[in-house]
Amino acid sequence: LRDKYLAAIADAGDEAALEALRVSAVGKKGEISLKMRELGKMTPEERQTAGPKLNALKDEINAALSAKKAALADAALDERLRGEWLDVTLPGRGAARAMGSIHPVSQVMDEVTAIFADMGFAVAEGPQVESDWYNFDALNIPGHHPARAEMDTFYMARAEGDDRPPHVLRTHTSPVQIRTMEAQGAPLRIIAPGRVYRADYDQTHTPMFHQIEGLAIDRDISMANLKWVLEEFFAAFFGLEGIKTRFRASHFPFTEPSAEVDIQCSWVDGQLRIGEGDGWLEVLGSGMVHPKVLQAAKVDPAEWQGFAFGMGIDRIAMLKYGIPDLRAFFDSDLRWLRHYGFSA
Ligand code: PHE
Numbered sequence: 404l405r406d407k408y409l410a411a412i413a414d415a416g417d418e419a420a421l422e423a424l425r426v427s428a429v430g431k432k433g434e435i436s437l438k439m440r441e442l443g444k445m446t447p448e449e450r451q452t453a454g455p456k457l458n459a460l461k462d463e464i465n466a467a468l469s470a471k472k473a474a475l476a477d478a479a480l481d482e483r484l485r486g487e488w489l490d491v492t493l494p495g496r497g498a499a500r501a502m503g504s505i506h507p508v509s510q511v512m513d514e515v516t517a518i519f520a521d522m523g524f525a526v527a528e529g530p531q532v533e534s535d536w537y538n539f540d541a542l543n544i545p546g547h548h549p550a551r552a553e554m555d556t557f558y559m560a561r562a563e564g565d566d567r568p569p570h571v572l573r574t575h576t577s578p579v580q581i582r583t584m585e586a587q588g589a590p591l592r593i594i595a596p597g598r599v600y601r602a603d604y605d606q607t608h609t610p611m612f613h614q615i616e617g618l619a620i621d622r623d624i625s626m627a628n629l630k631w632v633l634e635e636f637f638a639a640f641f642g643l644e645g646i647k648t649r650f651r652a653s654h655f656p657f658t659e660p661s662a663e664v665d666i667q668c669s670w671v672d673g674q675l676r677i678g679e680g681d682g683w684l685e686v687l688g689s690g691m692v693h694p695k696v697l698q699a700a701k702v703d704p705a706e707w708q709g710f711a712f713g714m715g716i717d718r719i720a721m722l723k724y725g726i727p728d729l730r731a732f733f734d735s736d737l738r739w740l741r742h743y744g745f746s747a
Pocket residue numbers: 574575576577655658687688689690711712713714
């Protein structure tokens with residue numbers, strides 16, 4: 404009996420087999436247990452020799468069972484450790500997952516913001532769904548003004564009985580001028596980057612695009628300050644010292660006088676060269692803030708004046724990186740991003 408069980412225990416391959424052995428040997432109805440029950444029928448002499456033998460056998464089997472159980476658990480742990488073994492000194496297998504990257508428009512926005520921050524301009528923001536008061540009226544564009552039609556405005560639908568003022572998708576970042584002057588008063592120096600919307604679509608226009616608004620209000624700001632700030636900016640942004648700018652008299656309802664600003668460029672073999680030659684490329688609108696605009700924003704025009712400008716971010720990104728079609732910016736095509744070095 405002893406040899407049979409000890410051999411079987413040694414051979415047991417897993418815990419289930421071991422448990423079956425335990426039941427058939429020392430379980431309630433196990434072979435050894437039954438033999439112990441028979442002790443009652445023996446004579447006292449017989450019992451005296453058989454009793455201790457059986458007890459010793461039971462102890463030995465129990466000990467063998469628990470030793471084997473521990474050995475099986477050890478083996479299982481070893482097996483798991485072998486499977487999960489990790490060599491932390493191995494070199495990596497390279498990026499298993501492609502890494503994201505910052506979109507070129509966001510990159511340019513960050514660059515522009517950093518350059519103006521160096522000149523003391525803080526960042527301001529406003530909502531993209533804007534009331535027509537901030538987008539138009541406060542900027543001296545009353546209801547009948549042709550500029551409203553020219554801007555290809557997206558109007559927000561209004562439910563029957565909705566008595567909130569009409570809202571639009573902002574057509575430019577200029578409403579942030581009003582909001583910031585209202586909130587902070589004068590003097591101030593801010594830029595406001597963000598998304599703007601116009602119903603327009605071709606190679607150089609998308610219904611959503613990006614602008615950066617600039618506004619500087621103080622007691623004696625002039626067009627000369629505007630010119631200096633913009634020339635500093637273009638030199639820094641394109642990395643071209645002494646890049647020439649051209650101010651062309653223009654008209655915006657919210658600035659007086661107004662100027663559109665071009666930068667020097669030329670076309671060589673179908674390639675655009677910034678800062679060379681005798682061509683010009685329009686990059687922004689600007690001017691001295693109209694007194695009516697200051698008034699609308701509760702800033703006293705008798706005491707304060709300033710300049711404002713609005714620049715197309717996508718436009719200058721196209722120029723800087725030589726990208727011919729604006730629409731590609733918003734197609735989310737990774738091959739395009741890689742081609743222009745914007746993604747790994
Ligand atoms: N808001 C004008 C536009 O979108 C640009 C501009 C801004 C012009 C500030 C003058 C001053 O065309």
